[in-house]
Amino acid sequence: MSNLQGTLFVVATPIGNRGDISQRAREVLAGVAVVAAEDTRHTGQLLGHYGIQARLVAVHEHNETRQVPGLIQRLQGGEDVALVSDAGTPLVSDPGYRLVTACIDAGVRVSPVPGPSAVMAALSVAGLPTDRFCFEGFLPARPGPRRKALAALASEPRTLVLLEASHRILASLGDMAEVFGGERQAVVARELTKTWETVLRGPLAALVRQVEADPDQRRGEFVVMLAGAPPAVSDDAALLAVLGPLLDELPVKRAARVAARITGAPRNRLYQLALDQKAADDGA
Incomplete structure (x- = not known):
């Protein structure tokens, strides 16, 4: 030997x-x-x-x-x-x-x-920042754990790269829109290098509608990429500048949720600021 x-x-x-x-x-x-x-x-x-x-x-x-x-x-x-x-x-x-x-x-x-590599191929055509990215692979299959996993990534500043199966792509995109906000920019790359290759780009809310409306966009293998979270706003005055217009149109809880998506600040902090602002407005 x-x-x-x-x-x-x-x-x-x-x-x-x-x-x-x-x-x-x-x-x-x-x-x-x-x-x-x-x-x-x-x-x-x-x-x-x-x-x-x-x-x-x-x-x-x-x-x-x-x-x-x-x-x-x-x-x-x-x-x-x-x-x-x-x-x-x-x-x-x-x-x-x-x-x-x-x-x-x-x-x-x-x-x-x-x-x-599907990951590198997708990043090369995404049009999102690629100097830093975070590869997370497949999300959990069940809705609860999937949303929990996404919530843990909500403040990640790097471009996110995920894999998804055809039978879960629509539900996963819907969860992403709920957790990250429908305005977060994303890319759905499907069947890369194959005959039916497509790359969809836009805000999550728009991508959910596209995939929902076209059954062909729910077939094949997927790489989903999301723009990183914007830098968190920490100054109370800056947070209130975002909250103010939202409070004019939305209930306190929903206004805080939307503001959290926009600013990256913790939702509970924004909720308390919103309550304080409401109390001040009512007392004026």
């Missing part, structure tokens, strides 16, 4: 358009002893398209822990292994973390073969 260990190659594959694979990725996939794939049938079809014959082993969220020891043994025996996901760059909301960390712990070399 060779004393030389193999390498785990983490290989990015196309997110849709099969022409997006790199020459190096093709060479690596053709040359390794084993390709560890999230879905062997899907990857088998992909490799077949490029004329690559490879031994495939399934590594997904349900069996990754069981598969790691055998793959480590192969790598320590001198075989090279490629790790791929169904699409894009492995480990980005996909399996592979346990295998990569096990390789690192075992002293096995891990090497990236970079390429397509």
Whole structure:
């Protein structure tokens, strides 16, 4: 047996358009002893398209822990292994973390073969700031936990990047509009690099209406990006300048909620300021 260990190659594959694979990725996939794939049938079809014959082993969220020891043994025996996901760059909301960390712990070399990424592709066409962004992956599936997760992100100043499934996209956008405010700028990128690719841009409220009105916009795979929260206003006088016109038109509680979205200040603080202002106006 060779004393030389193999390498785990983490290989990015196309997110849709099969022409997006790199020459190096093709060479690596053709040359390794084993390709560890999230879905062997899907990857088998992909490799077949490029004329690559490879031994495939399934590594997904349900069996990754069981598969790691055998793959480590192969790598320590001198075989090279490629790790791929169904699409894009492995480990980005996909399996592979346990295998990569096990390789690192075992002293096995891990090497990236970079390429397509739905997150980076979406950011590149969003038209939102990309110097700083926050990737949150998939939101919770159930409405309550989803809104709670969004509330925790409401004051995040960086561009937010989220993934969503077709059967939840409309509900998720509605929750985003409720939590962040319908005026928050957002981008919905659907089916990137595929035949029916669309990129919708605008305020959340308008995007909710577009997706609701067009069933086609609820099909496929989605990356949702939101502009970061504006800097919080902290001065009471500045907060009251926002609250004043709202109190002329809305009940106190709703005025405080809207002002919180506009200013980024805590809702309970704005509610108390609104009550104080109302009391002062009534006493005048």
